[in-house]
Amino acid sequence: MNTVAKGDLFEDTIYKYLKEEIESGQFFTDKDKSRIFPKKAYYSHARQKDIIFDIAIEVYRPGQSGFSFLILIECKDYSSPVKVDDVEEFHSKVQQVAGVNVKGIFASTNSFQSGALTFAKSQGIALLRYYNRDELKWEVPRYLARNNAFGQLAPSLEEVHLGLTEEHYDSLYLEAYCYYDDNYTNSIIEILRRLAGCSKQNTKQTDENHEEVEFAVPYIAPEQLKTYSEKTLRAIEYHFGAVDLNRIVELYADKELSLIIDDREMFGKGRNRMLGKLTFTPPTITIFVNNHHTRESQRFTIAHELGHFILGHGDYMYREYYDVGDWDQLLAASSVYNIIDRMEYQANHFASNILLPEHELLSDFQSLLVKYEIKDRGCGLLYLDDQKCNQDSFHNVANELRHKYQVSKMAIKYRLKNLGLLQEPDTKLRYDNGARSNRGDEI
Incomplete structure (x- = not known):
């Protein structure tokens, strides 16, 4: 041009x-x-x-x-x-x-x-x-x-x-x-x-087609997110092992939701490789499958985009993409920073609930504690710090869960922390416009 x-x-x-x-x-x-x-x-x-x-x-x-x-x-x-x-x-x-x-x-x-x-x-x-x-x-x-x-x-x-x-x-x-x-x-x-010399507008004014939007995206409590995921798992008659995400996509065939596999290597902001993207008109999840992305990262990306779709985030955005820099959002401690953080937190929480169903996961976790003779020594059943014995305990448990559920260690870590089964020294991570990791293989 x-x-x-x-x-x-x-x-x-x-x-x-x-x-x-x-x-x-x-x-x-x-x-x-x-x-x-x-x-x-x-x-x-x-x-x-x-x-x-x-x-x-x-x-x-x-x-x-x-x-x-x-x-x-x-x-x-x-x-x-x-x-x-x-x-x-x-x-x-x-x-x-x-x-x-x-x-x-x-x-x-x-x-x-x-x-x-x-x-x-x-x-x-x-x-x-x-x-x-x-x-x-x-x-x-x-x-x-x-x-x-x-x-x-x-x-x-x-x-x-x-x-x-x-x-x-x-x-x-x-x-x-x-x-x-x-x-x-x-x-x-x-x-x-x-x-025109007018004073600053009131941030609580309403748009012609919208209710008051001082904070547009509603808060969804963890228990509500759990309910959404459990309802979805019941709908596909889940019983054991890795969740079939294609069956979840099929649940929304009447809404014309589709899943597309794309073998191109795509880049987003900061030259971060894209893992997938979601558009709401028409509702389409695209997953980029190539040598740079693991099977586990692809599954988490699908579940994440399904979270956006099922939780109704199409009311607040038209499209988004998920890239290898988004892994640190998994460790965000809160969901109330801004509307983007809130939607990403909700989608990640939904994805972890879907990929690692609570009832099945808790049963496996207890069995693995016995298998690897892991006991609470005052800091919790799993305490992940820089000590080799604690790291070995986590990796032993995570590796078995990883193979069964086809998810990454990062996703397992996030899920176990949310369930109170894993403790770490205090850290604070937040998603913003700043530097982001490229460890997309660990999502």
């Missing part, structure tokens, strides 16, 4: 994005009092001719035929960071449109240099860095960002600043990183409101 075609495509993407946001019902004025245009021309007295802007938003007051407020948007699909000269040139064009209150937004696919940020702040220009939704790890509905419904650990101001200024920053689930007048946000609606 040539440069012009790429630029046109980006302009169309931003136009559709802003149009959807304005029509959400949370713009600072009624949606029938505003109009959005692609490639709109406005007269410049300095040039004695029209200047064509990529996108324009005109806002009308009741009873007036002409617009009273104008937002002009410049769109640049750059392969390098935006320089101050680009923002200065755009600002100069905005200033040439006279007669109404005019504001500008500079939208880019790349980051903004520090000089561009400084100039934008001094001249009242808003900045928007846009990340292609098709390249995000999780694609979530826009109303979640619109209502700041990501939970208590929504991206911090520092994180949004990085998303705007770091060229190689990888956004996992947010498409917009915005700045205006010392305000950093992932909500373009908030930026549009601030450009």
Whole structure:
């Protein structure tokens, strides 16, 4: 695709994005009092001719035929960071449109240099860095960002600043990183409101088609997740050994759920190899089968994606992929960091319950304690630290369970910890945008 075609495509993407946001019902004025245009021309007295802007938003007051407020948007699909000269040139064009209150937004696919940020702040220009939704790890509905419904650990101001200024920053689930007048946000609606001089929106406002979304994804207690998994196991008439995941997929044939095996080697964020992915329209689980992925990791990935589907996460995301960097989420101690952490925790918990059914597992565990003469020496039946005797006890038990249930030691470790059968020295791991392990063979 040539440069012009790429630029046109980006302009169309931003136009559709802003149009959807304005029509959400949370713009600072009624949606029938505003109009959005692609490639709109406005007269410049300095040039004695029209200047064509990529996108324009005109806002009308009741009873007036002409617009009273104008937002002009410049769109640049750059392969390098935006320089101050680009923002200065755009600002100069905005200033040439006279007669109404005019504001500008500079939208880019790349980051903004520090000089561009400084100039934008001094001249009242808003900045928007846009990340292609098709390249995000999780694609979530826009109303979640619109209502700041990501939970208590929504991206911090520092994180949004990085998303705007770091060229190689990888956004996992947010498409917009915005700045205006010392305000950093992932909500373009908030930026549009601030450009108009409106106060910050109430995060408890509702979207036209959704209930209150201060924290969108509902909490599901471990006992409820256990109930979901046990109901599923009864439905496939499970009795012994490795669970047949294909039979679970077949349970949802009426909802057209399908499982696809793909032998390609696919990479996600940070060049992490993808293990699988899930799309909800149509509902499809794709598993990448190649020499880099073990049978155990493939089974856990299928169970994980089934968890998302069965637990109704399609209400809160359109698609996601699972990669070798996701293993540390298995050790997360809590499920309430943000909506992504919550859904991943729930899917992992469901997967471990499905792959290692509790009744069967407890029976096997007791037999293995007897077989390997493992006794509680004051720290629990299994205590995994750096002592060789404790490591040997864990590996003896885990190896037998691994072969019977066709799961990895990491999955066994996670399951035993949740059941209170395995203790470790205190550790705290959390899933975020930071470094992640590539030990996908241990999932």
